[in-house]
Amino acid sequence: MMATALLRPGSTGDPGQRAAGRRRRDDAALRADLERLRDAHLHRARRLLDGPQGVRPVIDGCRVLSFCSNDYLGLAAHPVLADALREGARRFGVGSGAAHLITGHSQAHRRLEEDLAAFVRRPRALLFSTGYMANLGVISALCERGEAVYADRLNHASLNDGALLAGVRLRRFPHADTAALERMRAGGDAALLATDGVFSMDGDLAPVPALARIAEAADARLLVDDAHGLGVVGSGGRGTLDVYRKLGWDDDGSVILVGTLGKAFGTFGAFVAASDAVIETLIQRARSYIYTTALPPALAHATSAALALAQREDWRREHLQALIARFRTGAADLGLPLMASATPIQPLLTGDAETALAWSRSLEAQGVLVTAIRPPTVPKGAARLRITLSAAHAEQDVDRLLALLERLPCAEERQNCEDSSA
Numbered sequence: 001m002m003a004t005a006l007l008r009p010g011s012t013g014d015p016g017q018r019a020a021g022r023r024r025r026d027d028a029a030l031r032a033d034l035e036r037l038r039d040a041h042l043h044r045a046r047r048l049l050d051g052p053q054g055v056r057p058v059i060d061g062c063r064v065l066s067f068c069s070n071d072y073l074g075l076a077a078h079p080v081l082a083d084a085l086r087e088g089a090r091r092f093g094v095g096s097g098a099a100h101l102i103t104g105h106s107q108a109h110r111r112l113e114e115d116l117a118a119f120v121r122r123p124r125a126l127l128f129s130t131g132y133m134a135n136l137g138v139i140s141a142l143c144e145r146g147e148a149v150y151a152d153r154l155n156h157a158s159l160n161d162g163a164l165l166a167g168v169r170l171r172r173f174p175h176a177d178t179a180a181l182e183r184m185r186a187g188g189d190a191a192l193l194a195t196d197g198v199f200s201m202d203g204d205l206a207p208v209p210a211l212a213r214i215a216e217a218a219d220a221r222l223l224v225d226d227a228h229g230l231g232v233v234g235s236g237g238r239g240t241l242d243v244y245r246k247l248g249w250d251d252d253g254s255v256i257l258v259g260t261l262g263k264a265f266g267t268f269g270a271f272v273a274a275s276d277a278v279i280e281t282l283i284q285r286a287r288s289y290i291y292t293t294a295l296p297p298a299l300a301h302a303t304s305a306a307l308a309l310a311q312r313e314d315w316r317r318e319h320l321q322a323l324i325a326r327f328r329t330g331a332a333d334l335g336l337p338l339m340a341s342a343t344p345i346q347p348l349l350t351g352d353a354e355t356a357l358a359w360s361r362s363l364e365a366q367g368v369l370v371t372a373i374r375p376p377t378v379p380k381g382a383a384r385l386r387i388t389l390s391a392a393h394a395e396q397d398v399d400r401l402l403a404l405l406e407r408l409p410c411a412e413e414r415q416n417c418e419d420s421s422a
C-alpha cells in the first residue's frame with residue numbers, strides 16, 4: 001500500500017512500467033524536458049546576488065533598481081538586525097544542533113514565540129523553519145486522511161502541497177468567491193478552509209470575515225497564511241486579521257494564523273499562532289516541526305529585534321503606502337492593466353509567458369529588475385510582471401519605473417488607442 005501511494009500518478013507498480021519510468025528520467029529525457037520548458041518560455045534561472053538584499057542590489061555583476069523582493073519594510077540588510085544576529089551568535093552559538101524536541105529549543109526561540117504571540121494577539125505561537133514547512137505541518141497535524149480541505153484557487157503552493165501530503169480531499173474554490181465555496185461545500189463535510197491573507201501573486205486581501213463565518217457553520221477550522229500581510233498591513237503591521245478587526249470584524253481567536261519571517265521582517269523562518277490546544281497538537285503531531293533541526297537561535301534573536309523595529313517604525317508602512325498610491329496613480333494615467341491590490345504587490349498582467357519575459361528583459365536592459373512570473377506559479381494565461389514595492393524605495397524610484405513602463409508596448413498601444421479615438 002505504502003509503496004503504491006508513493007508512486008508517480010498514473011503508475012501501476014508493474015515492473016515493465018517502472019523500467020519505462022526509469023528511462024523517462026535518464027539524462028537525455030531530462031534534457032528534452034528542459035528543452036520543452038525553454039520552448040514554452042517557462043524555463044527559470046537563478047540570478048546571482050553579490051552583497052545584501054535591497055532595492056539597489058548587484059545582480060549578475062550589475063547594479064540594478066529592483067522591484068522584485070519581499071523585503072517590504074527594507075529590513076533585510078538593516079544594521080540593527082545584523083548587530084542582533086552577531087549578538088545572538090555570541091550568546092547562543094550559530095547552529096541549534098538538534099530538533100526542538102531534543103535539545104534544540106533555546107531561550108531565543110521561546111522569547112520570539114512569546115513576542116510573536118503577543119504581536120498577533122493569539123495565546124501561543126510556534127516557530128517553524130520555513131513557511132512552507134509550517135503549512136505542511138498544520139494541515140497534516142490537524143486533518144485526517146480523506147477529510148475535505150477547501151482552498152482558494154490562488155493559494156500559495158505550500159498550502160496545496162500540505163494538503164497533498166496529508167492525503168486530504170483538496171477542493172479548490174474560485175479565487176475569493178465565498179458564494180462558490182458555499183455551493184461547493186453545501187451539505188458536505190469540511191475539516192479546514194485555507195487561504196492566503198494577502199495573496200502572494202495578486203496582492204489582494206482574502207475575505208476573512210466571510211470565510212470565518214463559513215468555517216464556523218461547517219464546524220471547520222480556518223487557516224490564514226498571512227506571509228505577505230504581516231508587517232505590512234494592519235495597525236503596527238499586525239496583518240490581514242487586524243485590517244478586518246479595525247473594520248469591526250469580531251476576531252474570536254479561532255483563526256489559525258501562519259506568518260513568515262523572511263519577508264517584511266527581513267530574516268528567515270515562520271510561525272503558527274493559535275490557541276494552546278492547536279499549538280500543543282502541532283508540537284506533538286506536525287512532522288515538519290518534529291523531524292527537523294531547529295532554526296538557528298541567533299536568527300530567532302535577530303527576528304525579535306526585527307519585530308520590535310517593524311512595530312516601532314510606522315513610518316516604513318506610511319512611506320510604503322505613499323509609494324503604492326504614487327505607483328497606482330501613475331500606472332492608471334498610463335492606462336496600464338493594474339489589478340485590485342492596495343498592498344506592495346502590484347502585478348502587471350501580460351497573459352502569456354512570452355510577453356512577461358519580453359517586458360522583464362526590456363526593463364532589465366534599462367537597469368530595472370522586475371521578475372516575470374509564469375505558470376505554474378500563476379494559472380495558465382495569467383503570466384505577469386510581479387512588481388513589489390519596498391519602504392526602501394524612494395519616490396524617484398517609482399517614477400523611474402513608471403517612465404520605463406510607459407514605453408512598454410501595452411502602454412503604447414493604449415496611448416495609440418486614445419490618440420485615434422480623440
Ligand SMILES: Cc1ncc(COP(=O)(O)O)c(C=O)c1O
Nearest residue numbers: 130131132156196200225227260
Ligand atoms: C503565502 C506564502 N506562504 C508561504 C510561503 C513560504 O514561506 P517560506 O519562504 O518561509 O518557506 C510563501 C513564500 O515564500 C508565501 O508566499
